[in-house]
Amino acid sequence: DSGVTQTPKHLITATGQRVTLRCSPRSGDLSVYWYQQSLDQGLQFLIHYYNGEERAKGNILERFSAQQFPDLHSELNLSSLELGDSALYFCASTNGGAGGAFFGQGTRLTVV
Amino acid sequence: GQNIDQPTEMTATEGAIVQINCTYQTSGFNGLFWYQQHAGEAPTFLSYNVLDGLEEKGRFSSFLSRSKGYSYLLLKELQMKDSASYLCAVRVLNTGGFKTIFGAGTRLFVKA
Numbered sequence: 377d378s379g380v381t382q383t384p385k386h387l388i389t390a391t392g393q394r395v396t397l398r399c400s401p402r403s404g405d406l407s408v409y410w411y412q413q414s415l416d417q418g419l420q421f422l423i424h425y426y427n428g429e430e431r432a433k434g435n436i437l438e439r440f441s442a443q444q445f446p447d448l449h450s451e452l453n454l455s456s457l458e459l460g461d462s463a464l465y466f467c468a469s470t471n472g473g474a475g476g477a478f479f480g481q482g483t484r485l486t487v488v
Numbered sequence: 489g490q491n492i493d494q495p496t497e498m499t500a501t502e503g504a505i506v507q508i509n510c511t512y513q514t515s516g517f518n519g520l521f522w523y524q525q526h527a528g529e530a531p532t533f534l535s536y537n538v539l540d541g542l543e544e545k546g547r548f549s550s551f552l553s554r555s556k557g558y559s560y561l562l563l564k565e566l567q568m569k570d571s572a573s574y575l576c577a578v579r580v581l582n583t584g585g586f587k588t589i590f591g592a593g594t595r596l597f598v599k600a
Contacts (some may be wrong), residue, residue: 378530409588418592419531419575424585431585466530476521476533477588 379403382467382480390488394455397483401448401469407431408450409470409477410442414463425450457487490514492591494576499597500566508561508594510576518586522550522561523575525593531575535561563596571598 379402389395401408410422421434425444436442439457444450454461464484468477492512500506512520519538523531537543537552537559549562561574573593579586 378532407586411590419577419590421587421589424587426585432582432587434587434589464528468531476523476536478533479530481530 378478378480380467380469380478380480382465382483384483385481386484386486388486388488389457391457391459393457393487394453395457395485397452397454397465397467397485399450399452399467399469399480401450401467402471402478405469405471405478406448407470407477408444408448409468410450410452411466411468412463413466413482414460419466422452454485459487461485462487490578490580490589492576492578492589494574494591494594496592497595497597499599500563502566502568502598502600504566505562505564506566506596508563508574508576508596510559510561510591512557512559512576512578512591514557514578514580514589516580516582517554517578518581519579520550520552520559521577521579521588522548522559523577523590525573525575527573534574566598568598568600571596 381400406427411419422436424432464482468479470477522534525531535550575593576591579588
């Protein structure tokens with residue numbers, strides 16, 4: 377158990393809909409990263425938050441947004457969903473040190 | 489831009505040694521990580537290098553040359569359970585803050 381919790385584990389929704397993915401980081405970690413992993417593809421960096429502030433953005437679509445709340449949990453909002461948005465979405469947290477990032481088990485999103 | 493290259497796939501024999509290479513072109517280098525990811529699961533942290541040289545941790549070792557933009561992960565005494573994808577990731581620091589960029593991963597097949 378990495379200590380990072382993601383909910384829900386699985387999500388099936390229709391095109392055009394909006395969903396929210398939730399991540400609770402490890403206790404004490406201020407940084408939260410979101411990644412997208414399509415089938416048999418590598419991890420694509422989406423966005424990084426540190427202590428409630430957006431710190432870096434990757435190739436995140438304008439239809440996607442995220443935020444980190446005062447209790448440090450984070451939400452990734454995906455809207456106007458398309459079939460190509462089907463993927464595993466991982467959240468990772470880190471304290472910024474040499475220990476690397478700890479990943480949640482991911483949310484598998486299927487858009488039908 | 490930022491770029492990380494790894495071989496797509498490698499095959500090795502149980503009990504042998506395998507070296508997985510990673511080259512990167514980034515600005516604002518702030519450390520290199522290796523992660524292991526079994527299919528459908530979350531990546532797990534293996535190693536971290538920020539200075540040149542070799543870091544050894546049990547059967548796994550990781551090497552970094554910052555001047556060459558090069559790293560490798562060395563796996564000794566291969567076991568069947570080592571069959572997984574191995575992700576090279578580089579943390580960079582720029583005006584936007586820290587972000588971690590992942591390579592596409594090297595899928596390692598260990599055969600008996």
